[in-house]
Amino acid sequence: MTSTGPRFLYALGAALDRDRVFTYCRILLAAETAVFLFLVAGTYGLIVPLAGPTSTDFVSFYAAGALADAGAPELAYDQAAHDAAEQRATSAGIEYRFFYYPPVFLLLCAALARLPYLAAFLVFEAATLALCLIVMREILGERGWSAIVPVLAFPAALWTLGLGQNAFLTAALFGAGTLWVDRRPMLAGLCFGALCYKPHFAFLVPVALLAGRHWRALGAAFGSAAALCGFSLIVFGWETWQGFIAAAAGSQATYASGRINFGGLVTPFGGVLLAGGAPNAAYLAQAAATLGASLLVAFVWRRGLPLPLRGATLAAATLVAVPVALIYDLMLAAVAAAWLVRDPAGLAGWERVALAALFVLSMIPPGLAEAWRVPAGPIVALALLALIAARALGTTSSAEQIATT
Numbered sequence: 001m002t003s004t005g006p007r008f009l010y011a012l013g014a015a016l017d018r019d020r021v022f023t024y025c026r027i028l029l030a031a032e033t034a035v036f037l038f039l040v041a042g043t044y045g046l047i048v049p050l051a052g053p054t055s056t057d058f059v060s061f062y063a064a065g066a067l068a069d070a071g072a073p074e075l076a077y078d079q080a081a082h083d084a085a086e087q088r089a090t091s092a093g094i095e096y097r098f099f100y101y102p103p104v105f106l107l108l109c110a111a112l113a114r115l116p117y118l119a120a121f122l123v124f125e126a127a128t129l130a131l132c133l134i135v136m137r138e139i140l141g142e143r144g145w146s147a148i149v150p151v152l153a154f155p156a157a158l159w160t161l162g163l164g165q166n167a168f169l170t171a172a173l174f175g176a177g178t179l180w181v182d183r184r185p186m187l188a189g190l191c192f193g194a195l196c197y198k199p200h201f202a203f204l205v206p207v208a209l210l211a212g213r214h215w216r217a218l219g220a221a222f223g224s225a226a227a228l229c230g231f232s233l234i235v236f237g238w239e240t241w242q243g244f245i246a247a248a249a250g251s252q253a254t255y256a257s258g259r260i261n262f263g264g265l266v267t268p269f270g271g272v273l274l275a276g277g278a279p280n281a282a283y284l285a286q287a288a289a290t291l292g293a294s295l296l297v298a299f300v301w302r303r304g305l306p307l308p309l310r311g312a313t314l315a316a317a318t319l320v321a322v323p324v325a326l327i328y329d330l331m332l333a334a335v336a337a338a339w340l341v342r343d344p345a346g347l348a349g350w351e352r353v354a355l356a357a358l359f360v361l362s363m364i365p366p367g368l369a370e371a372w373r374v375p376a377g378p379i380v381a382l383a384l385l386a387l388i389a390a391r392a393l394g395t396t397s398s399a400e401q402i403a404t405t
Helices: 004-015 018-043 058-069 073-077 079-089 103-112 117-140 146-153 155-163 167-180 185-197 205-211 215-236 238-249 251-257 268-274 279-302 307-321 327-342 349-361 366-372 376-404
Strands: none
Touching: 004 349, 018 146, 018 155, 058 073, 058 079, 058 103, 058 117, 073 079, 073 103, 073 215, 073 238, 103 117, 103 185, 103 215, 103 238, 117 146, 117 155, 117 167, 117 327, 146 155, 155 167, 155 327, 167 185, 167 307, 167 327, 185 205, 185 215, 205 215, 205 279, 205 307, 215 238, 238 251, 251 268, 268 279, 268 376, 279 307, 279 376, 307 327, 307 376, 327 349, 327 376, 349 376, 366 376
């Protein structure tokens, strides 16, 4: 190692050992918590008076659930009726929050809407965060709870809490599915199937399970998804599903139009739009990324590589393969990184540096990303997948060399 660059990376990687990383993350978490509380106070007008009322994304879930409880679940997909329900739940004049989730998620929303708004918010976020942290600790193979500090300090966790989003639930289900796929395939399939509440995040799951010949997990996934969809059909009726299908068909126009901040998208589709590209170019880039991510997942799972590499690949590839994933959905990147850390081969110095750099890059908020035209989220998603792909391909090459000697 003679060049300055490699020496610097080696030294920096050595400085990112377990104890130092935990110390850095504790300091960062304390700073983030202070900023988070300040922003919450500002959002609710406790610092300076606001020009108008504000809300979080959770109001979309709560309003849809309230409509379902009132006997009109199909109106969750009528934007005028849904908007009115959002304002009834919080304050008149709030910004509208879209609802494109299938009726499966409406089952949970209806249960939450039976609580007062703030109580429902706190219950949902606390329960899903707890599930996510339990799964992440199991992925990391840690007995103590200190290992969850980097997870809590990860910016996507604070975005999820601040916006009242469901990324903790997605990460918990996805992480549990990968965690149990070898040892408890039926449970893994149930977790993967439950992702039908946010179905595009299950897009690559059949690819992985088919390539890896995990037939029991695949059957359980399809069975649980069918059961959940069928139950929601019985509870809410076909008219609600028709409303969802119509709303989902028009959702891409919403994201491509900029009504959702381009800086908040973490996919190649969003990156091209943020850079000023036309929607057609964004769709083309996304199609290429989806194909590449699918082939990588099929290759890694077909070769039967160690579970940490398979889990990391599936989680990271999903973020790249789907056209719509937002900054809080980077919780899947946390799942991928946790699996990478769990790999018995350990992390090389440059890999530690790369993960730390991506961690820092994910801290850029959507507003700044859009103002600076910096596709921070897409860079994080693509670079993480590239890092994992390099590890997976390197492992494959080493195994082949050993087999031929």
